[in-house]
Amino acid sequence: MKRFILGLLAALLVAQAAAAERIKDLATFGGVRPNQLVGYGLVVGLDGSGDKASSSPFTAQSLNSMLNQLGVQIPSGTKLDPKNVAAVTMTATLPPFARTGQPLDVTVSSIGDAKSLRGGTLLLAPLKGADGQIYAMAQGNVVVGGAGASAGGSSTQVNQLSVGRVPSGATVEREVPTQLGNNGVIDLELLSADFTTADRVVQAINRQFGAGVARAVDGRLVEVRAPVDANARVQFLSRLENIAVDPADVSPLVIINARTGSIVMNQAVKLEPCAISHGNLTVTVSNTPQVSQPNPLSAGQTTTTNQANVNVNAQPGRVISVPRGTNLSQVVNALNAVGATPQDLVSILQAMKASGALRADLQII
Secondary structure, three states: OHHHHHHHHHHHHHHHHHHOEEHHHHEEEOOOOOEEEEEEEEEEOOOOOOOOOOOOHHHHHHHHHHHHHOOOOOOOOOOOOOOOEEEEEEEEEEOOOOOOOOEEEEEEEEOOOOOOOOOOEEEEEEEEOOOOOEEEEEEEEOEOOOEEEEEOOEEEEEOOOOEEEEEEEEEEOOOOOOOOOHHHEEEEEEOOOOHHHHHHHHHHHHHHHOOOOEEEOOOOEEEEEOOOOHHHHHHHHHHHHOOEEOOOOOOOEEEEEOOOOEEEEOOOOEEOOEEEEEEEEEEEEEEEEEEEOOOOOOOOOOEEEEEEEEEEEEEEEEEEEEOOEOOHHHHHHHHHHHOOOHHHHHHHHHHHHHHOOEEOEEEEO
C-alpha cells in the first residue's frame, strides 16, 4: 500500500512538472528586444532575368550612381538597360546584445520586374534602423529557395524566385545599447497579460529568492530586484528564467476562416448539451439551347432559345443530440457526429455560440 501511495505521489509530481513552464517561455526581459533593419541595394550577375529599364527606371539610376562612385564615368544621355541587374530591398533583424562584427542573415526581395534572383550577388549596401542610422552592411551571394523552368512557351515554377536570402551576409557596424537592470530593477514582461499568471510568477520568484524580490505592477509587468554587478546580475537572471511556473488556464477560443472553412480551437473549448438538426440543400440549374426553324416561304429567321431547368433537392436532416464536451477530444467527436462539412460547421458554431451551447469566444478572420 505504501508503494502504491508513493507511486501515485510521484505520478502527480510528474504531471504537475509537465504542466509547468519556465519563466523564459512566459515572459521577456524589458529592454531585451530585437530591432528591424531595412535597406536598398542591387543584385547583379543574373542570367537575363533582371529588371527592364522601361518599367524599372530606378534600377538604371542606381546602377549609374554606383558606377560613378566607383570612378566609372557614364556619358550623358547613355541609356542603361542591364538585364542582369535587379533592384531589391533588404531586411534583417538586429538581435539584442549584438556586437560589432557579428554576422546577420539578410532577406532580399525584388521591387522591380525581375523574374528571378537566382545566381545573383548582392553588392555592398547599408542596412538602416528606424532612426535612419546605419547599423550593418550587407553583401554576398543570394540563395533562392524556388525553382523554375521554361521551354517552347511553357513554364513551371516552384515557390518564389524573386525573394532570396544571403546567409550571414551582413556585418554589424553599430551596436544598440541595451538598458537592463537600471537602478537594480528588472522589468519582466509577460507575453500574454494575465493577472493570475503574473501573481504566480511573483510567488515563484519570491519562493526562490526571498520575499520582496518581485512584485506585480499589473497583469503584464512584474518588477524584480536584481544585483547591480553585471556578472552577479547575469547569474541571477539565469536562475530566474528557469524557474517553473504553472500559468493560468487559457481562455476558450475558436478561430474561424469563413472563406476557406478552416476551424481551429484550443483545448479549453467546452460544449453544453444541445440538439442540432442539419440537412443538405442542393440547387441545380441547367440550360438547354433549342433552335426554332421558320415555316417554308414565311420569310422568317432561325432563332435560338434557351430553356432553363431549375431543380431543388432538399435532403431531410435528422436531429442529433450533442452531449456535454469537457475536453477537446469530446468536442471534436461531437462535431464530427453532426456530419457537416467544414463550411457548414462555421454556421453551426455561430448558432451554438448564440444559443449558449458553445463555451468559447469566436474569432472570425
